[in-house]
Amino acid sequence: xxxxxxxxxxxxxxxxxxxxxxxxxxxxxxxxxxxxxxxxxxxxxxxxxxxxxxxxxxxxxxxxxxxxxxxxxxxxxxxxxxxxxxxxxxxxxxxxxxxxxxxxxxxxxxxxxxxxxxxxxxxxxxxxxxxxxxxxxxxxxxxxxxxxxxxxxxxxxxxxxxxxxxxxxxxxxxxxxxxxxxxxxxxxx
Numbered sequence: 001x002x003x004x005x006x007x008x009x010x011x012x013x014x015x016x017x018x019x020x021x022x023x024x025x026x027x028x029x030x031x032x033x034x035x036x037x038x039x040x041x042x043x044x045x046x047x048x049x050x051x052x053x054x055x056x057x058x059x060x061x062x063x064x065x066x067x068x069x070x071x072x073x074x075x076x077x078x079x080x081x082x083x084x085x086x087x088x089x090x091x092x093x094x095x096x097x098x099x100x101x102x103x104x105x106x107x108x109x110x111x112x113x114x115x116x117x118x119x120x121x122x123x124x125x126x127x128x129x130x131x132x133x134x135x136x137x138x139x140x141x142x143x144x145x146x147x148x149x150x151x152x153x154x155x156x157x158x159x160x161x162x163x164x165x166x167x168x169x170x171x172x173x174x175x176x177x178x179x180x181x182x183x184x185x186x187x188x189x
Contacts, residue, residue, distance in 0.1 A: 007094055007095055007096045008040075008045045008046075008094055008096045008097075008098060008161065009045065009046050009047070009048060009089065009092055009094040009096070009097055009098070010036060010037065010040045010045055010046070010047045010048070010097075010098045010100075011047075011048050011049075011050075011079065011097050011098065011099045011100070011101070011111065012033060012036075012037065012047060012048070012049040012050070012058075012062065012066070012071075012100060012101055013049075013050050013079060013099060013100065013101030013102070013107050013108050013111055014050055014051060014052045014055065014101050014102055014103070014107045014108075015029075015030065015033060015058055015059055015062055015101050015102055016051055016052065016055040016056045016057060016058060016059065016102075017055075017056040017057055017058075017059050017060070018054075018055045018056035019055050019056070019102060019103075020059050020102070022132055023102050023103070023130045023131065023132060024130050024131060024132065024133060024134055024137060025130055026102075026130060028127065029100075029102070029127070029128055029129065029130045030059060030061050030062065031180060031183055032100070032125065032127050032128035032154040032180070033062055033100050033101070033128045034061060034062065034065060034180075035154055035155075035158060035176050035177070035179075035180040036098070036100060036125060036128055036154060036157065036158070037062065037065045037066065038065065038176045039157075039158045039161060039162070039173055039176055040098075040161075041065075042169055042172045042173060042176070043161055043162065043169060043173075045098075045161065046092055046094065047066065047069055048069070048072065048079075048085065048088060048089065049062075049066055049069055049071040049072070050071055050072045050073075050074055050079045050082075050085065050101075050107070051071040051072070051073050051074070052074060052075075052077075052107060053073060053074065053075050057071075058071055072084055072085040072088075076110075077106050077107045077110045077111075078107070078110035078111045078113075078114045079107070079111040079114075080110075080111055080114035080115060080118065081114065095119075095120055095121060096120065096121040096122070096123065097112075097115050097120050097121070097122050097123070098122075098123045098125060098157060099111060099112050099115075099122055099123065099124050099125065099129070099149075100124075100125040100128035100129050101128075101129055102129065102130055102131065103130070103131040103132065103136070103137075104129045104130055104131045104136065104137040104140040104141065105131050105136040105137065105139060105140035106131075108124070108129050108140065108144075109140045109143060109144060112124060112144045112147070112149050113144070113147055116147050116148050116149060121150070122144075122148075122149040122150065123149065123150045123151075123152050123157065124141065124144050124145075124149045124150070124151050124152070125152055125153065125154055125157055126141055126151050126152065126153060127153050127154050128154050129141075154180070155177060155180075158173060158176065158177060159173075159177075
């Protein structure tokens, strides 16, 4: 693991079964979040997940990867307004949050804005986040960017975290990327 990994935490926000099928490009979003989770696990980056009350559980495709991670249940749209979530995040001392999930213009946006107010560095993974409409998604991405968040993509994030080729970690990451690309091209056929 590179020296810089200890600064990161992956936030998987509200990717829940009662909402997912209404989300624009949801299959692609779930596939990209799967790649982010797998990469975080290879690189030893901690993961926090959340679930909005009454929207069901985290979708099975992600829940099966989040082995020992119990999602934080919340009523607030922002994860940061839940004391247990913030207590855990503060204990970690990781100052760069990688945010993904649904919906971009509600829970992701409010969490990111609150993290920025608390002086966290935030990277929003655009293709691992979505909303009911493309307009809501794009508007929220622009707003987070204007507030100081870095907007990035799944593959850019994975390779940035990996830092270099030729390592055992890189070989595992390359398999994750190949799997993501393969399932992506299959779903377009």
